[in-house]
Amino acid sequence: xxxxxxxxxxxxxxGGFLFGFDAGIISGVMSYAGPEFDLTDLQSGWVxxxxxxxxxxxxxxxxxxxxxxxxxxxxIQVAFLYAFSALFSAYAWSYESLYIARMIGGLAFGAAxxxxxxxxxxxxxxxxxxxxxxxxxxxxxLGFFAAFLCNNYLNGLYTSGGSFMTSETxxxxxxxxxxxxxxxxxxxxxxxxxxxxxxxxxxxxxxxxKVLKSxxxxxxSQLEIEGIKKSMKxxxxxxxxxVLELWKPSLRFIVIVGLVLGVLQQVTGINAIYFYATxxxxxxGIGTDAAFTSGVLLSFTTVIFTIVAIFLIDKMGRRPLLxxxxxxxxxxxxxxxxxxNRATYKLTVDEIGSFKDFDASGLISxxxxxxxxxxxxxxxxxxxxxxxxxxxxxxxxxxxxxxxNATLVLIGILGFIxxxxxSLGPVVWVMLSELFPNKYRGLAIGVIGFANxxxxxxxxxxxxxxxxxxxNAMSFLIFGLIALVGxxxxxxxxxxxxxxxxxxxxLELVK
Numbered sequence: 001x002x003x004x005x006x007x008x009x010x011x012x013x014x015g016g017f018l019f020g021f022d023a024g025i026i027s028g029v030m031s032y033a034g035p036e037f038d039l040t041d042l043q044s045g046w047v048x049x050x051x052x053x054x055x056x057x058x059x060x061x062x063x064x065x066x067x068x069x070x071x072x073x074x075x076i077q078v079a080f081l082y083a084f085s086a087l088f089s090a091y092a093w094s095y096e097s098l099y100i101a102r103m104i105g106g107l108a109f110g111a112a113x114x115x116x117x118x119x120x121x122x123x124x125x126x127x128x129x130x131x132x133x134x135x136x137x138x139x140x141x142l143g144f145f146a147a148f149l150c151n152n153y154l155n156g157l158y159t160s161g162g163s164f165m166t167s168e169t170x171x172x173x174x175x176x177x178x179x180x181x182x183x184x185x186x187x188x189x190x191x192x193x194x195x196x197x198x199x200x201x202x203x204x205x206x207x208x209x210k211v212l213k214s215x216x217x218x219x220x221s222q223l224e225i226e227g228i229k230k231s232m233k234x235x236x237x238x239x240x241x242x243v244l245e246l247w248k249p250s251l252r253f254i255v256i257v258g259l260v261l262g263v264l265q266q267v268t269g270i271n272a273i274y275f276y277a278t279x280x281x282x283x284x285g286i287g288t289d290a291a292f293t294s295g296v297l298l299s300f301t302t303v304i305f306t307i308v309a310i311f312l313i314d315k316m317g318r319r320p321l322l323x324x325x326x327x328x329x330x331x332x333x334x335x336x337x338x339x340x341n342r343a344t345y346k347l348t349v350d351e352i353g354s355f356k357d358f359d360a361s362g363l364i365s366x367x368x369x370x371x372x373x374x375x376x377x378x379x380x381x382x383x384x385x386x387x388x389x390x391x392x393x394x395x396x397x398x399x400x401x402x403x404x405n406a407t408l409v410l411i412g413i414l415g416f417i418x419x420x421x422x423s424l425g426p427v428v429w430v431m432l433s434e435l436f437p438n439k440y441r442g443l444a445i446g447v448i449g450f451a452n453x454x455x456x457x458x459x460x461x462x463x464x465x466x467x468x469x470x471x472n473a474m475s476f477l478i479f480g481l482i483a484l485v486g487x488x489x490x491x492x493x494x495x496x497x498x499x500x501x502x503x504x505x506x507l508e509l510v511k
Contacts, residue, residue, distance in 0.1 A: 004214070004215060005123060005124065005128070005132065005215050005216075006132070006135070008120075008123060008192045008193070008215075009120045009123070009124075009132040009133075009135045009136075010135055010139070011185075011188050011189065011191065011192050012075060012116050012119050012120060012189075012192060013116040013117075013120065013135050013136035013138075013139045014079075014139060014181070014184070014185040014188070014189075015075065015078055015079070015082070015108070015109060015111075015112025015113070015115075015116055015139075015185065016112065016113065016116060016136045016137065016139035016140040016143065017139040017140065017142055017143040017146075017181060017185075018082050018108070018109065018112070018143060018178065018181055018182055018185060019109035019112060019113060019140055019143060020139065020140035020141060020142065020143025020144040020145075020146075020147065021143035021144070021146055021147045021178055021181065022051065022102075022105055022109065022143075022147075022178060023143070023144060023147070023271065023274045023275055024143065024144040024145075024146070024147025024148050024151070024274060024277075024295070024299060025147040025150065025151060025174050025175065025177075025178065026047075026048055026102075026275055027148075027151070027274065027275055027276055027277040027278040027279065027295060028147075028148075028151030028152075028154075028155060028171070028174055028278055028292060028295070029171040029174050029175060030044060030047065030048065030276075030278075030279070031155075031171075031278050031279070031395075032167050032168075032170055032171040033047070033098065033171045034047075034391055035167075035388055035391045035392040036167065036168060036171075037094070037095045037098070038387070038388045039095060040387075041464040041465045041468050042461075042464075042465065043095060044464045045460060045461040045462060045463065045464045045465065046099055046461060047095070047098055047099050047102065048275050048276070048460050048461075048464075049275075049456075049457045049459075049460030049461040050099040050102050050103045050106060051102045051103060051105050051106025051109065051110075052106060052110075052271070052453050052454075052456040052457035052460055053103065053106065053453075053457045054103040054104070054105075054106030054107045054110060055106045055107065055109055055110025055111075055113070055449075055453040055456075055457075056110065056450050056453040056454050056457065057107070057110070058106070058107045058108070058109075058110030058111045059110045059111070059113070059114050059446055059449030059450045059452070059453050060446050060447065060449070060450040061446065062074055062110065062111035062114060062115060062446060063114055063115070063118070063441075063443055063444075063445050063446030063447075063449070064443050064446055066115055066118070066198075067198075067201075067443070070194055070195065070198055071115050071118060071119040071122075071194070071195045071198060072119070072189065072192060072193070072194045072195070074111055074115055075111075075112065075115055075116070075119070075189055076186065076189045076190070077111075078108045078109075078111045078112045078115075079108075079182060079183075079185040079186035079189055080186055081104055081105065081107055081108035082105060082108045082109070082178070082182035082185065082186075083179055083182035083183050083186060084104060085101055085102065085104040085105030085108065085178075085182075086105070086175060086176060086177075086178035086179040086182050087176065087179055088100075088101035088104065089101040089102055089105070089175040089176070089178075090172045090173070090175045090176030090179075091172070092172075092175075110449070110453055113136075113429075113449065114432075114445045114446060114449040116136050117133045117136050117429045117430070117432065117433040117445075118433055118441060118445055119195050120132050120133045120135070120136065120433070121133055121433035121434065122195045122196065122197040122198065123195065123196060123197075123211075123215055125216060125220060127314070128314070130313040130314040130318070130430050130498065131310050131313065131314055133426075133429060133430040133433050134306070134309055134310045134313055134426040134427075134430060135310070136426070136429055137306050137309070137421075137425045137426035137429060138303075138306050138307065138310060138426070140425070141299065141302040141303045141306045141421060141425070142303060143181075144274060144299040144302055144303075145296075145299040145300055145302070145303050146181075147299070148277070148292075148295040148296045148298065148299040149296055149299075150174060150177055151174060151278070151292055151295060152292045152293055152295065152296050154170055154173050154174055155170065155292045156292075157170070158170040193211045193214070194207070194211065195211075196208040196209075196211040196212045196215075197438060199211065201438065209221065245440070246440065246443065246444055246447060250510050251436075251440065251444075251510060253493075254435045254436060254510065255444065255447075255448075256493070257431075257435060257493055257494065257495065258431075258432055258435055258436070258444065258445075258448045259448055259451055260486075260489055260490070260493065261322075261424075261428045261431060261432065261448075262428065262432065262448040262449065262451050262452035262455075263451055263452065263455045264326070264424065264428075264482075264483075264486040264489075264490070265424045265425075265428045265452060265455075266452055266453075266455035266456040266459055267455050267458075267459060267479075267482050267486075268326075268329055268333070268420070268424065268479055268482055268483045268486065269333070269416075269459060269463075269476075269479035269482075270420050270424070270425075271456050271459055271460050272459050272460065272463040272475075272479070273298075273413060273416065273417065275460055275463075276463055276464070277294075277295045277298055278292060278295055279394075279464075279467075280413070280472075281294040281295065281410075282394055282395040282398055283340070283374065283398060283402075283467070283472050284398075284402065284404065284406035284409050284410070286399065286406055294410065297414070298413065298414065298417055301414050301417050301418055301421070302417050302418075302420075302421045302425075303421075304418075304421075305417070305418045305419075305421035305422045306421045306422070306425060306426060308421075308422050309321065309421065309422035309423070309425070309426045309427065310426070312422065313426065313427060313430065313498075314498060317496050317498040318427050318430060318431050318494075318496060318497055318498055319494050319495070319496045321422055321423050321427050322423050322424065322427050322428075322490055322494060323487065323490060323491060323494070324419075324423065325419045325420065325422055325423020325424060325427075326419075326423060326424065326483055326486055326487045326490060327419075327487050328415060328416075328418070328419030328423075329416055329419045329420060329423075329424070329480075329483040330480050330481075330483035330484040330487060331415070331480075332412045332413070332415035332416035332419060332480075333412065333416055333476050333477070333479045333480030333483060334412075334476075334477065334480040335408065335409075335411065335412035335415065336409050336412035336413060336416070336476040336480075337472075337473045337474070337476040337477035337480060338408070338473075339404065339405055339406075339408040339409040339412060340374070340404070340409060340471070340472035340473040340476060341473035342404060342405065343373075343374065343402060343403065343404030343472075343473075344370065344371065344372060344402075344403045344404070345370075345371040345373075345374065345376075345377035345398075345401045345402055345403070346368065346369065346370050346371065346401060346403065347363060347366055347367055347368075347369075347397075347400065347401045348367060348368060349364070349367045349368070351400040351401070352364060352366075352367060354400065355393070355396065355397075357393065357396070358385075358389055358392070358393050359389075360385075362384035362385050363381065363384060363385065363397075365384055366380055366381065366384065373471050373473070374467075374471050374472050374473075375468070375469065375470070375471040377401065378390070378394075378468065379468075381397060412476075430497075431497055432445055432448060433445070434497045435497070437510060463475070466478075
């Protein structure tokens with residue numbers, strides 16, 4: 001695996017870093033922006049999930065558009081949209097302007113998430129493709145890690161009281177920092193070549209041959225070219241394909257596999273954990289500052305196990321990693337549900353008197369009352385304090401009121417994150433870049449990306465409502481049961497794609 005190929009894969013997947021950064025940063029942003037704009041559960045869900053809603057549209061059209069104008073061209077435009085969204089978000093003056101700014105970013109990461117693995121698969125050999133496409137997921141989790149470090153640092157500046165940060169500006173800094181990596185991505189994308197497979201598909205054979213030769217040398221590039229030629233001849237390649245063609249009998253199996261992978265990746269709740277990490281950790285009663293710190297631990301775990309996946313994906317194979325990971329996800333989420341189910345809530349008069357940052361006198365009516373679940377306690381507290389005061393001070397209130405085994409929940413969440421990071425995180429995008437013939441790849445990944453993003457949007461949109469109305473335990477149990485069902489579905493239908501060229505996979509999987 002040449003250094004040049006690794007460099008190109010890393011640069012192209014910097015869009016993944018920005019997606020991860022945005023997903024991680026918003027968990028801290030909402031701790032301040034939510035109370036400032038006095039958002040309801042549905043409004044909070046929309047601010048968080050609106051980029052995924054916009055990404056659905058981008059995923060549906062960007063694959064097809066990239067087949068026409070090229071992967072590189074679209075990715076450069078993606079980088080510009082990221083930068084614009086970061087600046088716009090930082091200066092948002094209302095709930096409406098904030099979600100519109102974030103939807104612009106959503107258009108960018110929707111396109112980036114499907115085009116980067118597509119591009120990387122098209123420059124990689126069969127032997128190295130798993131590792132190279134996994135760099136996309138590594139960049140995503142590095143973005144998460146950078147965001148949680150940034151959140152923790154800026155939150156520390158604010159809570160220390162000795163800086164220029166206020167509750168009205170700290171979240172703007174969190175969002176605005178994204179401008180720096182977005183501009184870097186924009187300028188560095190001009191250094192990568194166009195996809196050699198795309199060039200050959202467009203009858204620009206000599207350009208494609210030169211790119212392959214510069215990446216893999218004369219001998220390997222000739223092998224790659226012969227494989228592409230055979231694929232194109234077998235398909236009687238044409239530039240335009242219809243969405244309806246994806247459902248013809250020869251493609252139906254791989255489309256179903258792709259849809260199961262794309263949807264399962266999201267409906268197990270990964271973006272509920274990432275996008276609402278700070279809020280979730282607050283629910284354990286560890287306090288606001290500790291919740292920000294725990295987010296750093298969560299994102300660090302993701303980085304470590306994504307690196308593990310990169311080393312294992314071309315050795316163990318895609319199928320074993322996915323099956324082991326999804327089983328671990330089901331167990332971990334059930335552990336979280338059990339931990340939250342055992343929690344109780346109670347405030348004493350002395351504890352209520354300890355609150356100095358807000359008027360807590362309304363809580364006196366709740367003194368010494370025992371609550372068996374978080375929904376009843378939070379509803380009672382909101383009723384006497386108001387939703388805005390409660391939201392602003394939720395971390396402090398739960399810290400003194402909650403009696404539970406927070407370590408058990410933390411182990412469950414970290415177990416879920418670890419299992420996701422070596423399975424559904426990187427392996428799904430690797431397999432989606434491998435399953436489909438050259439002729440249908442851009443369109444098919446766009447359609448499955450749409451389903452993936454729609455699932456993500458639904459999870460993010462309803463999660464605040466779930467916590468408020470179903471409670472922590474039931475919310476995690478639902479995700480755990482979904483993972484369990486997903487395990488048995490994958491056990492039955494999932495093929496292995498390790499070590500095979502894209503053209504060889506086409507011969508095997510397209511019936």
